[in-house]
Amino acid sequence: MSAPTTQRTTVTEREARQVAEAAREQDWHKPSFAKELFLGRFRLDLIHPHPLPDAESVRRGEEFLAKLRAFCESAVDSARIEREARIPDEVITGLKELGALGMKIDPKYGGLGLTQLYYNKALALAGSASPAIGALLSAHQSIGVPQPLKMFGTQEQKDAFLPRCARTDISAFLLTEPDVGSDPARLATTAVPDGDHYVLDGVKLWTTNGVVADLLVVMARVPKSEGHKGGITAFVVEATAEGITVENRNAFMGLRGIENGVTRFHQVRVPAANRIGPEGAGLKIALTTLNTGRLSLPAMCAGAGKWCLKIAREWAAEREQWGKPVALHEAVGSKISFIAATTFALEAVLDLSSQMADEDRNDIRIEAALAKLYGSEMAWLMADELVQIRGGRGYETAESLKARGERAVPAEQMLRDLRINRIFEGSTEIMHLLIAREAVDAHLSVAGDLIDPDKTLSDKAKAGANAGVFYAKWLPKLVAGPGQLPSSYGEFKREVDLSGHLRYVERHARKLARSTFYAMSRWQGRMETKQGFLGRIVDIGAELFAMSAACVRAERLRAEGGHDREAYQLADAFCRQSRIRVEELFGRLWANTDDIDGKVVKGVLGGAYTWLEEGVIDPSGDGPWIADATPGPSARPNERRPFGA
Numbered sequence: 001m002s003a004p005t006t007q008r009t010t011v012t013e014r015e016a017r018q019v020a021e022a023a024r025e026q027d028w029h030k031p032s033f034a035k036e037l038f039l040g041r042f043r044l045d046l047i048h049p050h051p052l053p054d055a056e057s058v059r060r061g062e063e064f065l066a067k068l069r070a071f072c073e074s075a076v077d078s079a080r081i082e083r084e085a086r087i088p089d090e091v092i093t094g095l096k097e098l099g100a101l102g103m104k105i106d107p108k109y110g111g112l113g114l115t116q117l118y119y120n121k122a123l124a125l126a127g128s129a130s131p132a133i134g135a136l137l138s139a140h141q142s143i144g145v146p147q148p149l150k151m152f153g154t155q156e157q158k159d160a161f162l163p164r165c166a167r168t169d170i171s172a173f174l175l176t177e178p179d180v181g182s183d184p185a186r187l188a189t190t191a192v193p194d195g196d197h198y199v200l201d202g203v204k205l206w207t208t209n210g211v212v213a214d215l216l217v218v219m220a221r222v223p224k225s226e227g228h229k230g231g232i233t234a235f236v237v238e239a240t241a242e243g244i245t246v247e248n249r250n251a252f253m254g255l256r257g258i259e260n261g262v263t264r265f266h267q268v269r270v271p272a273a274n275r276i277g278p279e280g281a282g283l284k285i286a287l288t289t290l291n292t293g294r295l296s297l298p299a300m301c302a303g304a305g306k307w308c309l310k311i312a313r314e315w316a317a318e319r320e321q322w323g324k325p326v327a328l329h330e331a332v333g334s335k336i337s338f339i340a341a342t343t344f345a346l347e348a349v350l351d352l353s354s355q356m357a358d359e360d361r362n363d364i365r366i367e368a369a370l371a372k373l374y375g376s377e378m379a380w381l382m383a384d385e386l387v388q389i390r391g392g393r394g395y396e397t398a399e400s401l402k403a404r405g406e407r408a409v410p411a412e413q414m415l416r417d418l419r420i421n422r423i424f425e426g427s428t429e430i431m432h433l434l435i436a437r438e439a440v441d442a443h444l445s446v447a448g449d450l451i452d453p454d455k456t457l458s459d460k461a462k463a464g465a466n467a468g469v470f471y472a473k474w475l476p477k478l479v480a481g482p483g484q485l486p487s488s489y490g491e492f493k494r495e496v497d498l499s500g501h502l503r504y505v506e507r508h509a510r511k512l513a514r515s516t517f518y519a520m521s522r523w524q525g526r527m528e529t530k531q532g533f534l535g536r537i538v539d540i541g542a543e544l545f546a547m548s549a550a551c552v553r554a555e556r557l558r559a560e561g562g563h564d565r566e567a568y569q570l571a572d573a574f575c576r577q578s579r580i581r582v583e584e585l586f587g588r589l590w591a592n593t594d595d596i597d598g599k600v601v602k603g604v605l606g607g608a609y610t611w612l613e614e615g616v617i618d619p620s621g622d623g624p625w626i627a628d629a630t631p632g633p634s635a636r637p638n639e640r641r642p643f644g645a
Contacts, residue, residue, distance in 0.1 A: 007249050019408035025288065027366065033356075033548075038439035038541050040478045042506040042514025044489070046362060047548065050556035051355040053117055057469070061118030066097055068122055072129035081130050081257040082413060092170075093641040100126070102166030104141050104223070105150075108240070109162035116292060117354040123296050124303030131417040132257025134300045136170070139208040142293035143286075143425070144171030145215045145236055152234075152277045152285050157631055161215060161236060169214035170643070172239075174204040174263060175286060178629040180523035182430045184219070184232060184283055188629065189265065191220035191235065193228050198235065198275070200243075200268040211249045211259035212642050213239045218265070219282045229338035231280025235270050239642075245267040245634035249641075254416030259641075262627075263632045290425060291365045292357045297349065298375030302350050304418055305343035305379055308386040311409055312336050315390060326389070335385040341574035342378050345546045349374060351525045366438050367545070373431040374542040383415045429535070436534040439541065440527075443520055446470040453525065468625035471517075476515050480636060483507035494558065496568035501575035505544045508582060515589055532594040540585045543578045550574050 028035065033046040053061075075094050081087055095101065102495070103119050105111025114122065119141070127134025141147065146165045149157055167170055182187045189202025201222055212215070216237040224230030248262040277285050316327030316336060326332045353367045387394035393401065394411040402408035422428050446472075448461035451453045482488040483506030492498040516537055520527055527534075556572035558564035603609055 023432050025284070025291075028363055030361065030363040032363040032366055034370055034541065034545055035363070035438065035441070037505075037509050037544055037548075038366075038512065038516070038537075039442055039474075040510040042481070042483070042502075042509045042548075042636070043118070044502065044548070044552075047352060048552045048555070049559075050352065051359050052556075053115060053355060053358065054320070056116065057115045057358075061114055063100070063448070064103070064112060064118070064123060065125060066116065068100065068125055071098055072126060072133075073093075076129045076133065078130045079408065081132055082410070083399070085251070085256040087130070087136065087257045087643075089260075089643050095133070095137070095437035096167060099166070100137060100166075101140060101170070102146075105146050105162055105166040106453055109158065110166035111146075111162070115354075116295060116357040117305060117351060120295055120350060120354050121300035123299040123335075124306075127300035128303045128307055130257065131300065132255055134303075135255055135258050136209060136301070138296040139173060140171050141239075142296040143173040143217075143289060144170065144209065144213075145169075145217055147289045147293055148217055148234060148276050148282050148285050149236070151288060154603055156273065157236065157276070165215065170209055171213055171215040171217065172207050173210035173217045173286075174207050174210065175219045176204065176206050177264075178203060178205045178627045179252075184425065187219065187221050189630075191222050191233060191270070193222065193225065193272075194269070196272050197269045198222070198272060199633040200235070200237070200265040200270055201632075202265050203247075203400065204263045204265075205627075205629075206250065206260055207246075207263050208258060208260045211246050211261040211640060211644050213259075214642060215239060217276070218261075218270075219286065220265075222279045222325040226439070229279045232282040233279045234276040234282040234285045236274045236276060237268065237270050239640065241268050241270070244640075245635055245636065245638045246640040247636045247638075249639050252420065254413070254419055266631070266633045291368055294368045294372040294425055295354055295357065298346065298350050298371040298426055299354075301379035301418070301421060302343065302346040302413060305339065305346050305382050308382045308414070309336075309343050311391050311411065312339055312386055315409075322325075331465040332389055335389055337573055338577060339382045339385060341507070341577055342382055344570040345574045345578075346375055346378060348549040349546050352549045352552065366435060369426075369431055369435050369438070370538075370542045370545050372425060373435065373538070374546055376418075376424075377428060380415075380418050380422060383411070387411050387415055428437055429531070432535040432538045433531065435538045435541070439504060439538065440516065440520070442470075443517070444553035447520075450524070477515070478510045478517075481506050483510070484506050492551055492555055494568055495565060496572050498554060498568060498571055498575070500581075501547055501572070502551055504549050504575075504579060508540070508586075509544055511586070512537065512544070515586070519589075530594070532592060532597075533589060535591055536585045536592075540582055543582045543585070547575045547578050557626050 031043070031046055033043055036043040036046070071094055074090055099112045100122070101305070102109070102111030103114045103122055105113070107113045123134050123138055126137055144165070147159055149161060153161075175184070177188055180188065189200065189204065191198040191200050198220075200218065202209070202220060204218070207213075216239055218235045218237045219232055220235065222228060222230045222233045243266045244259045245264045245266070246266050250260045250262065252260070253256070313327075313336070316332060317325050319326045319564075321329065327336055349371050353364055353371050355363050356362045356367065390409070392409050393406070393409070397412060398408035398410040426434060447463055447467040449459045450467065483503040485503075488506070489499040489502040492502055519530065519533060523530055550571040554567040557567040
């Protein structure tokens, strides 16, 4: 008999949406290229000329990259990490001595103070040596203690914790629970005020770095009471505090060296001074941290693309079939072209978004989310194509290849390691919804009350008047634009002509905005349930953003005199490939299987097709679908294993 599952926190769909809506940044104080793109306005001036780092940040960044490369080449044995499913203590010690734990921390706290651009370059480099190391460094700095404290911490908190994070202590971020993923309204871990402390109780799941961490960022729900606003709140917690038990070190299909676990809190006392921000601000802190923190993931995806290209080039030139290298067979060559062009575009998206984050002139919440979404999806496709190019050798492990005398190429490991990126830090499906919400923000700001069932007739009338004014000005601008003029964007017309691709982006940005408006007019309040449609809208926007970034990067390289012809050629190839995907996505906005899919799903859940499952054996073990996370003392040994202990 299966053990009982946790008693679940029940909230309505509307309550869950209200929690999520309260956590997002409500206002746009700075321009956003991607937001304008979804509104049908192609603001090339926001990204071109390509923003550039200052000379000093380049000097410091390149100096550190050289040291990191030398260390990774001499001290990191990726095969050993994969084989033993652990990063050796001496590797972590070496990274600490390099200052890699403090790449983004201000030098006054002992960090290196690298820009976002060079932090991402460092993650791509370290992640190529070992994806587990990339994940550890990213979780520590992008979502662990340093970033939330940098943005929301008090001076006392920065003084107390940032020097530790810069040189010695590893941090982790604890939000997810066994029964709570992307719906934080149901968060069950509590933090009950008790004098000048809070008392934490609950269980956290998938705590990346949680097994080895010294410091934790924990999200917990403070009950509303006299003198306490309550709500989901963020805390810095010492991992050695009494009542904390790491109950399990999780194992996965990929990233075998990451220290990811299950952490239980039982009557853990946390000083009120360790609360980050006010009560109830936890989710907003988490989401704001992720606005730039998400860029660490596409950094490693871009690095993976570079490695896939290197292996594809070397192998496809060496391997011969029917009298010539396999690269010269069109079926294989098209895959190599896809990998090369997409790698160029991913790095373009990453560098552009990173430099915009460093300059802080633009609001990049949509750009960073698009980079994460697009990077994770395209990197997975590139790795899959590499495995296909390698054939049976792509499916064979590096250890097996080495044992029989061939080069130990871990292509299948790359495929496994990259798969989690479509789930980490917001799954593709959640990213679609998050980006879609931001993309339609302007519409909801002026017309949201029209479709809100809780609004009065007076509110709806006022919203209708505001919407009339907005759309009377906005809609006519979607009819025509520079994309219809053959002379537009002429500065991108060289030996290879990219100007036509930018005109395409401008025209299709307007088409995208018209499609969104039509859908809102058609479905109104039901728009949020049309997740298939919204996902395609976002995917079109991602392709248009990537095309824009690729063209701008090519022109930047031309102006700098580096690989100008090759860069234009790669941008051209990418844009041509991207345009095919865009046309397909536009077609699927209105011609799709969404309705019949919904009917089939109801049939599946209702048991109508159980006969289709007959004839197989389910090898799954016994146990509940969701582990019991009832608060209380731990009955399991503590699996915490700090490095060097």
